[in-house]
Amino acid sequence: MALTVRIPTPLRTITKGNAEVQAKGDTVAAVVEDLERQFPGLRERLVDEAGEIRRFINIYVNEEDIRFLDNNKTALKDGDQVSIVPAIAGGR
């Protein structure tokens, strides 16, 4: 299961400057583990001690916020695009 993960600016120091990386996994949680294997240190930036996605990070699968899906258990399929996006303030 190969998919693309989009990396926001603050995390690119860990991904060697890459804005997009390839990862494997059948759930969001599994992708996080795979990212950690490839880029040690990335996991703790994404999830808290309890394994939950951190409060100020939004993760999207294709165009959908995973909180509308199954959070970090959200199932993934080949070719999905996962986006990691910081929470945005203000607006309207």
Place this chain on the structure above:
Amino acid sequence: METLNRLTCRECGHVYPAGPMQVCEQCFGPLDVDYRYDALAGRVTRETIAAGPPTMWRYRDLLPVDGEPPVGVNVGFTPLVRARNLADALGVRDVWVKNDAVCHPTASFKDRVVAVAVAKAREFGFDTIACASTGNLANSVAAHAAEGRLKSFVFIPADLEPSRVVGTLVYGATLVAVEGTYDEVNRLALEVGDRFPWAFVNANLRPYYAEGAKTYGYEIVEQLGWRAPVHVVVPCAGGSLMTQIWKAMTELARLGLIDAPVRTRVHAAQPAGCGPIVTMIKDDTDVCKPVRPNTIAKSLAMGNPGDGYYAYRTAKASGGTGEHATDDEIVDGMLLLARTEGIFAEAAGGVTVAATRKLVERGVIARDESVVVCITGTGLKTPDALASRLAADLTIRPTLAAFENALAKCWK
């Protein structure tokens, strides 16, 4: 201003040099401007503030702008209206309306945050400023960019009302209509901001932008005669205004300008069709569950509020709570405010009035306590919200007889 020329993460305390930056790189928490409060105490007094201009810049010492503001010098210091008729209607003695429906120049409180953001954009050397917005923020960014001779890009959902579109294009902004919801537009804007070297008011200028909202809170206190009200009811989209009003009041107490601790209870008002912050408060959880907005209060339709957690914390810390308002209640609120005080607020104002009414009915706001109702934008930009409820009463031929006939019918 007296700042330490640095930003500190509100969550993990990591420190960064002052600059354009959206969030903490360690934990993604929000970044705060660090002021030298010890240097400000005693130097910023009621008198020094009163000697300043009748604009938000009278609080310049408490804003992160060096020197004279380059744009928006007339923003703020909007009326705090003693709302006696509304008070009668709500059955409360002491009601005040803080009326940013008449904020210069674009008739919403966003002028306060944008004036600070554009000052910082120029200071940091940007030539282009951008935002994602459905209306008020877009109008204000475009207007202040024109004044500051910056290029501006505004990203909006493609289904926006034409009146909102004109109110941005008129200033010469480049408007990008995106086929998607506001939350999707916001996300795209973030990704654009990653790729292009632009100032995004609510992204890489967020720590500064947010500070402008404090002036709304300072003004409430000063205009009440340096007194913090017992209650403030605040409309919430992203949740930043509510947080910043509370910050403003606690700062004034810290500087000795009002009594500490601040006892004001800060309440959140949101539409029932998009109320994730009020839901957090009512369920007493600090986890924000995003929603898909469905409300006539478009300026509050943010399903994924960036400062939801802090708005919740503000309610908890101040002893505040929150209320949802249905579309019908929102319209009733708009009409009530217009027909009691002669103030035509946007739908968000209807939400705030409706929530205030519910808080009175619940007994949260006691009848002898003071309450400030926050009106943050004008109804004149989106009259369509009321069109279905209001029609011309009398349409006649141009004769006196026709008028008398019509009048007889309408009095019958």
